[in-house]
Amino acid sequence: MDVSDESLALAAAKGDRAAFAALLERVYDRLFALAFRLTGSRAEAEDLTQDICAALPAKLRSFQGQAKVTTWLYRVAVNAAHDRRRRQTTHARAAEGWGDWETNRRAANDEDARKIIGLQTMIRALPNDLRDTLALVLDDLTHAQAADILGVSEGTVSWRISEAKTRLRKMKEGIE
Amino acid sequence: MSDDLDDLKDLMQAATPQADPARKAENLVLAQKNFDDLQGSKDKRRLSSVRSDKGLFRGVIHMFANFPLRGALVSSTAIVAVAMIAVFPQFSGDSVSNGPLGGLTSFSGNSSQETQVELSGDAEQAILGQGSDSPDIHTDLDVEFEPGLAETVVVEEAAEISLDAVEMRARPSAQPVARSAPRGLAPALTAEPAIIAPEINTETFANADDNPLKVTAEDPVSTFSIDVDTASYAVVRNSLMAGRLPPVEAVRIEEMINYFPYDYAAPQTGQAFRPTVSVTNTPWNEGTQLVHIALQGAQVTERPPLNLVFLIDTSGSMNQANKLPLLKQSFRLMLGQLRPEDEVSIVTYAGSAGRVLDPTPARERAKILAALEALDAGGSTAGQAGLQQAYATAAEMAEDGQVSRVILATDGDFNVGLSDPEALKDYIADKRDSGTYLSVLGFGRGNLDDATMQALAQNGNGTASYIDTLSEAQKVLVDQLSGALFPIADDVKIQVEWNPAAVAEYRLIGYETRALKREDFNNDKVDAGDIGAGHQVTAIYEVTPVGSDARLTDPLRYGAATEGRDPSELGFLRLRHKTPGVEESQLIETPILADMDEISQDARFGIAIAGFGQILRGSDLMGDWSIDDAIGLATDTRGTDPFGYRQEAIGLMRLASSLTD
Numbered sequence: 077m078d079v080s081d082e083s084l085a086l087a088a089a090k091g092d093r094a095a096f097a098a099l100l101e102r103v104y105d106r107l108f109a110l111a112f113r114l115t116g117s118r119a120e121a122e123d124l125t126q127d128i129c130a131a132l133p134a135k136l137r138s139f140q141g142q143a144k145v146t147t148w149l150y151r152v153a154v155n156a157a158h159d160r161r162r163r164q165t166t167h168a169r170a171a172e173g174w175g176d177w178e179t180n181r182r183a184a185n186d187e188d189a190r191k192i193i194g195l196q197t198m199i200r201a202l203p204n205d206l207r208d209t210l211a212l213v214l215d216d217l218t219h220a221q222a223a224d225i226l227g228v229s230e231g232t233v234s235w236r237i238s239e240a241k242t243r244l245r246k247m248k249e250g251i252e
Numbered sequence: 253m254s255d256d257l258d259d260l261k262d263l264m265q266a267a268t269p270q271a272d273p274a275r276k277a278e279n280l281v282l283a284q285k286n287f288d289d290l291q292g293s294k295d296k297r298r299l300s301s302v303r304s305d306k307g308l309f310r311g312v313i314h315m316f317a318n319f320p321l322r323g324a325l326v327s328s329t330a331i332v333a334v335a336m337i338a339v340f341p342q343f344s345g346d347s348v349s350n351g352p353l354g355g356l357t358s359f360s361g362n363s364s365q366e367t368q369v370e371l372s373g374d375a376e377q378a379i380l381g382q383g384s385d386s387p388d389i390h391t392d393l394d395v396e397f398e399p400g401l402a403e404t405v406v407v408e409e410a411a412e413i414s415l416d417a418v419e420m421r422a423r424p425s426a427q428p429v430a431r432s433a434p435r436g437l438a439p440a441l442t443a444e445p446a447i448i449a450p451e452i453n454t455e456t457f458a459n460a461d462d463n464p465l466k467v468t469a470e471d472p473v474s475t476f477s478i479d480v481d482t483a484s485y486a487v488v489r490n491s492l493m494a495g496r497l498p499p500v501e502a503v504r505i506e507e508m509i510n511y512f513p514y515d516y517a518a519p520q521t522g523q524a525f526r527p528t529v530s531v532t533n534t535p536w537n538e539g540t541q542l543v544h545i546a547l548q549g550a551q552v553t554e555r556p557p558l559n560l561v562f563l564i565d566t567s568g569s570m571n572q573a574n575k576l577p578l579l580k581q582s583f584r585l586m587l588g589q590l591r592p593e594d595e596v597s598i599v600t601y602a603g604s605a606g607r608v609l610d611p612t613p614a615r616e617r618a619k620i621l622a623a624l625e626a627l628d629a630g631g632s633t634a635g636q637a638g639l640q641q642a643y644a645t646a647a648e649m650a651e652d653g654q655v656s657r658v659i660l661a662t663d664g665d666f667n668v669g670l671s672d673p674e675a676l677k678d679y680i681a682d683k684r685d686s687g688t689y690l691s692v693l694g695f696g697r698g699n700l701d702d703a704t705m706q707a708l709a710q711n712g713n714g715t716a717s718y719i720d721t722l723s724e725a726q727k728v729l730v731d732q733l734s735g736a737l738f739p740i741a742d743d744v745k746i747q748v749e750w751n752p753a754a755v756a757e758y759r760l761i762g763y764e765t766r767a768l769k770r771e772d773f774n775n776d777k778v779d780a781g782d783i784g785a786g787h788q789v790t791a792i793y794e795v796t797p798v799g800s801d802a803r804l805t806d807p808l809r810y811g812a813a814t815e816g817r818d819p820s821e822l823g824f825l826r827l828r829h830k831t832p833g834v835e836e837s838q839l840i841e842t843p844i845l846a847d848m849d850e851i852s853q854d855a856r857f858g859i860a861i862a863g864f865g866q867i868l869r870g871s872d873l874m875g876d877w878s879i880d881d882a883i884g885l886a887t888d889t890r891g892t893d894p895f896g897y898r899q900e901a902i903g904l905m906r907l908a909s910s911l912t913d
Binding site for chain 2 (some may be wrong): 077088090091092093096100101104108109112113118121122125126129130131132133134137189199210213214215237241244246
């Protein structure tokens with residue numbers, strides 16, 4: 077008997093309440109961090125995490141231990157991010173995002189933080205597929221793992237990463 | 253990997269903010285609520301499997317092992333901190349509100365100053381250079397853990413001690429309290445207002461779009477299989493009783509109509525069933541008529557001995573008052589109806605699948621009841637393994653002249669093995685030829701997989717019923733036991749050819765999931781529904797006579813001429829059925845005449861139900877006819893209603909009426 081994430085997830089999939097609570101507690105912050113990288117905004121990340129939490133119990137039923145929980149969760153998160161973007165047909169959210177950006181900008185005083193905000197803005201400016209790929213790879217996943225989660229080939233992941241880097245570099249040059 | 257990506261990663265990690273503690277608490281509550289809803293109850297006594305009792309630290313170790321090497325040392329403090337908070341509930345309340353749960357991502361940029369100092373050189377290097385803009389510094393971690401012993405050690409030494417040491421030190425104190433962790437969190441979490449969760453439901457229902465209106469001149473033949481299931485009515489009732497309209501796809505009109513007993517003419521001796529056809533004006537449409545086709549199955553007086561294999565789902569999800577306990581009560585009722593020479597066996601499927609009662613004559617009541625009582629829910633659901641064993645048991649019990657039936661009782665979820673209805677279907681269809689019938693009893697809501705239930709019962713030559721109350725169990729398992737268990741006609745198919753000279757348009761109400769191809773009617777290889785002893789089946793067509801104002805399509809200018817044909821026959825009814833055990837089907841034919849007998853008052857109740865069902869499905873062909881009209885019609889035609897079924901239906905219509913207002 078071991079309590080790996082996988083066994084917790086399997087127990088939870090079968091209706092074990094305590095296992096579900098323990099699992100979610102374990103992974104929540106990690107999920108949030110990924111959500112932040114996928115959305116590039118704190119408010120959006122909070123909402124996306126909420127979407128994932130709401131849907132997780134139902135999704136979990138299909139978890140059959142065929143993948144690592146983290147891999148599986150990342151897939152759920154990426155899909156939830158896709159769904160969310162699809163739903164955002166108006167610009168209302170984007171406007172809020174800028175409000176968020178402004179708050180961040182005012183809160184930031186030192187050089188480092190300004191760099192960070194520049195980075196966030198730049199990352200938000202990336203196309204969705206590049207941003208998703210980058211978010212996963214920045215979260216210490218290998219290209220192969222990211223490819224598995226996104227359902228694309230490893231080569232595509234590598235290409236997207238280099239493309240994202242190129243674009244970020246160009247944006248950076250544009251700013252400086 | 254190139255340096256700029258690493259820089260990016262460091263920047264990104266520094267940029268990642270802390271999850272908002274309040275939102276986190278809300279989200280955890282939301283997730284837990286949805287989780288509970290999904291289990292079909294708010295039951296807090298959910299059995300936890302052995303796994304969760306065995307100390308969370310194993311999992312921590314596992315995570316260590318799986319963690320990317322880089323940053324593992326740094327992250328260890330954060331992980332241990334999370335685990336500790338889970339383990340010592342007395343601290344967790346504070347920690348949630350303060351938000352230092354830290355978590356797996358906080359290790360990089362936001363680690364506490366104190367822990368940093370204690371980290372080894374390498375780890376320090378990893379942290380240095382990363383911005384620490386977050387004011388959310390975790391100095392309180394140490395403070396929190398002070399009352400304990402093991403945890404202080406762990407936090408301080410995490411950077412140096414080996415994984416084994418963590419396991420050894422942490423475990424003794426962690427294990428005994430680990431299982432209370434989630435409860436420990438609850439008070440702090442529930443203090444936040446719960447968010448309204450979007451509806452999440454895993455129920456799936458078998459259904460199809462409404463049968464379309466057909467133009468007789470183009471498509472004069474309608475073919476379908478009969479259906480004696482009643483599960484849909486019980487699901488509809490359950491939804492309405494819970495104060496919400498049933499999901500449209502859960503409404504199968506033929507099952508609602510066939511739920512009720514009617515006073516149809518009995519077949520003559522030697523006949524398996526008797527069809528009665530009548531024609532009446534449509535209550536919801538002045539210009540059309542309803543053709544009402546009723547089949548009454550013969551009653552059995554002398555029945556052969558019966559072999560019953562109860563195949564009982566004892567998965568964890570069955571552990572609710574309206575599931576396993578109701579099932580036990582239901583079977584106890586049923587046992588009273590069996591004869592001493594009937595045989596009963598019980599097979600369970602779950603983590604501990606197996607035969608819990610060998611074939612036992614019904615006269616040994618005490619033994620059967622004891623086995624039934626001993627059933628306990630727990631473990632996973634592996635439907636197919638159980639099915640195989642149940643069929644094997646049935647084959648073992650079978651003797652010449654006996655009827656064998658597997659009765660599958662489940663909350664509908666086959667979450668291990670063949671979860672694809674199509675694959676299960678094939679398996680059951682294979683087994684059907686062994687002469688063993690299969691009936692499915694569904695219990696509980698929230699988890700009900702109606703599509704699988706239907707797939708099993710339809711392909712196992714059986715019926716699917718949904719049991720939500722003891723009185724429903726009484727109806728299905730006691731009052732209609734003989735019908736549920738003794739087939740008198742197999743593969744009953746109905747084909748109606750409409751006369752284009754008399755009927756311009758027609759549509760079949762209900763039976764969407766039972767449609768057959770025209771050529772399937774004469775093909776005895778094609779499976780169809782079965783009629784049990786005393787079963788009644790009703791099918792209703794709405795037909796538009798030629799020349800009626802209610803016609804929805806324009807007649808074709810260049811269509812085939814229908815002049816000269818006899819318009820007194822509306823159509824021609826063909827019925828095929830097989831005597832159980834016989835391969836070849838028999839054909840019954842009868843014309844449907846325009847001046848057929850007016851439908852009996854008793855049978856008109858079925859029309860009220862048909863109208864009600866169509867409104868629930870959101871049909872656009874009902875005109876101004878409302879649920880209140882259905883209530884009026886049902887009340888007028890209620891009759892003696894000895895079991896109170898019809899009165900109950902009227903009550904449901906009232907509920908639905910107020911819910912739609």
